[in-house]
Amino acid sequence: MTVTVLDLARWDRPADSDDRALLDLCVGPTIDVGCGPGRLAADLAARGHVVLGIDVLGHAVGAAVRRGVTALRRDVFEALPGEGRWGTALLADGNVGIGGDPVALLRRLRELLAHDGRVVAELAAPGTALTTGWAAVRVGSETGDPVRWAVLGVDDVDQVARQADLLVGDVVRLGERWCAVMEAA
Numbered sequence: 721m722t723v724t725v726l727d728l729a730r731w732d733r734p735a736d737s738d739d740r741a742l743l744d745l746c747v748g749p750t751i752d753v754g755c756g757p758g759r760l761a762a763d764l765a766a767r768g769h770v771v772l773g774i775d776v777l778g779h780a781v782g783a784a785v786r787r788g789v790t791a792l793r794r795d796v797f798e799a800l801p802g803e804g805r806w807g808t809a810l811l812a813d814g815n816v817g818i819g820g821d822p823v824a825l826l827r828r829l830r831e832l833l834a835h836d837g838r839v840v841a842e843l844a845a846p847g848t849a850l851t852t853g854w855a856a857v858r859v860g861s862e863t864g865d866p867v868r869w870a871v872l873g874v875d876d877v878d879q880v881a882r883q884a885d886l887l888v889g890d891v892v893r894l895g896e897r898w899c900a901v902m903e904a905a
Contacts, residue, residue, distance in 0.1 A: 723866045724855040728780060731756040731813055735763040738895035739812075743767070745840045745892075745901055748807020751832060753796050754815035758784025764810075765789060772801065779859045797828055806832050811841040820852045820868025826884035830904060839886065839902040841872075846898070848873030850880070874898050 735743070743764055752761040755773025757780055764771040765788070773784045773791035784791035794800055796818060809829040816822050829839050848871060855869035872880060874891055877900045881888045886902040893899075 721854055721866070724853065724869060725858050725863060726814075726855050727858045728756060728777070729858075729860075731759060732783060733759060735759050738897050739763065741894040742812060742840065742842065742897065742899055743810075745838075745899065746808040746810055747838065748834075749802065749805065750808040750810055751800070751802070751806045752810045752812070753829070754811065754813070754818055755784050755789065755791055756780045756813065758787045758789035758791055760810065760812055761789040761791065762787045774800065777857060777859070777864070780857075796825065800832060803832055805834050807834060807837050809833055809837065809839045811839065813842060814844070814871065816841045816843065816872045817855070817870040820854075820870050822850070822870050822872045822880050823883045826881065826886055826902070830885065833904070835904065837903070838889075839900075841877075841900050841902065843877055843891075843898045843900055844871050844873035846874045848875070850876040874900070877902075 749770040752773040755775050761771045761773040774794040781791045781793045852870045854866040856866045857864045881902050885905045887905050890901045
């Protein structure tokens, strides 16, 4: 079994200009799914957004809280505060891969969103096929247990969104990043 290692330190920095451009797509109260150490949630909060970060990693949630972010150690597939009232569900840094099934994840996010809410999801570049596999997060010198993970690229986002009863409103390139904004069909 091949396991992709995701280094938490990679995301433990202030938001950069590409991050801020991604956050410009968020509207209203935002839930940052897989918030990691909270760089994006902190920037959104500084902009005046109501924001909640969630992550399954205690280290990540602790770092987010130390950064001043409201964050909880929670699994997106379990009960969450504010279900049905979030304006945006943010999936940055490839977090559309959480759980290894982007369709299931996007369906779950629809449950979290208000009727006019949106999903803002970072995607892999064009030419990257939809793949499923395993990933593990590294914190310092320790690597956690592998979890199901997927990679969703620009080319497959329309099909995956339709299966989750979402429509892709826009796909944008932000520096080296690609992002889709999806809303209820």
